């Protein structure tokens with residue numbers, strides 16, 4: 493009898509570059525219980541090399557969650573799979589609880605992956621979850637699917653890099669929840685139902701009810717492969733047209749700046765701008781439109797969008813952080829912090845204070861020597877981080893390790909955007925992101 497669930501697990505195993513250890517994120521719901529059991533069965537058929545571990549995050553948000561986590565533990569023990577429960581300790585936020593729980597969940601899963609020495613994490617996201625995600629993103633950004641400019645145009649990716657550290661794989665994205673339930677029922681395996689999945693207070697639960705009623709036929713969206721192709725085109729364009737100096741200024745030839753009719757170029761340019769502005773998302777569609785009109789007009793002038801100045805001169809287009817609302821950050825001895833959303837700074841010993849300001853004339857001169865107009869060099873050096881050490885004998889720069897942050901990709905990088913993310917990383921003087929453990933995008 494054909495078995496789509498087991499086949500998806502087999503396909504995942506055969507997509508690995510080399511066999512390794514998979515940490516399965518098991519909530520105790522049908523999808524992740526099905527994933528665990530299907531992977532266990534598929535591995536049993538294999539010659540060897542793969543192993544499983546499992547982790548359940550107890551969000552401690554409702555009574556009964558600890559008992560459900562224990563039930564998963566018993567199931568894992570029956571299958572001889574090592575299992576850990578990690579609990580979300582401490583205060584919980586009053587609002588945005590679902591988003592906070594999700595962030596915490598990935599953080600704890602990454603901790604478990606490290607403890608089990610796993611090569612990746614697998615989650616039980618299904619085709620139903622995919623429909624909900626597309627519907628949810630579509631409701632927020634009704635037209636972005638047309639050009640693929642927004643993050644949501646392709647829905648969830650089958651692979652995702654978390655925190656530059658560990659890849660999350662979603663082998664069930666093409667499988668309906670009902671199929672997984674049938675698979676489990678036929679084997680006499682039970683699961684728990686999370687009541688918040690049907691609580692209409694949450695947007696995802698409301699959409700879930702709609703998706704259950706529908707046939708999962710959502711509006712047309714990009715496939716992962718289309719999105720990957722767009723990423724590759726955008727990456728090639730920024731590699732060819734954009735030069736970034738000291739992670740502070742982007743320089744673009746005047747002839748390239750005007751080409752805002754090309755959606756791949758728009759997306760590439762906006763991604764570079766998001767890094768310069770210390771933002772984790774692209775500007776809103778209306779802002780991109782205003783900016784495109786300004787750039788197409790081919791006239792010198794300045795426009796600010798997403799905390800970035802687009803400084804258009806005869807010699808070219810220059811992008812840098814606008815000189816407003818620049819924070820002051822204190823970092824304790826040996827500590828680390830994120831300054832202005834743009835730079836991660838780690839102390840090598842002394843306490844540090846980070847603020848904006850001209851870090852001597854040297855930086856400005858380096859930018860001028862690199863060919864930037866004087867005015868641009870001055871403005872860019874004014875928004876550079878100035879690091880002052882609490883120990884007068886050591887200079888701030890010597891006492892710190894500083895790295896540019898790429899908010900768009902550093903926490904969640906969809907697999908289909910990796911080419912683009914690598915191009916941005918290289919422009920900003922960073923290493924490429926780690927490659928996934930599986931073939932395909």
Ligand SMILES: Nc1ncnc2c1ncn2[C@@H]1O[C@H](COP(=O)(O)OP(=O)(O)OP(=O)(O)O)[C@@H](O)[C@H]1O
Pocket residue numbers: 516517518519523524547548549550551594597614615616617621
């Ligand atoms: N408490 C949990 N412990 C371990 N894994 C979990 C937990 N909750 C969810 N997961 C994993 O995430 C998958 C998707 O779950 P769910 O749809 O509830 O999460 P989501 O919030 O919609 O997804 P995402 O985390 O990507 O936003 C599950 O199949 C499971 O693999």
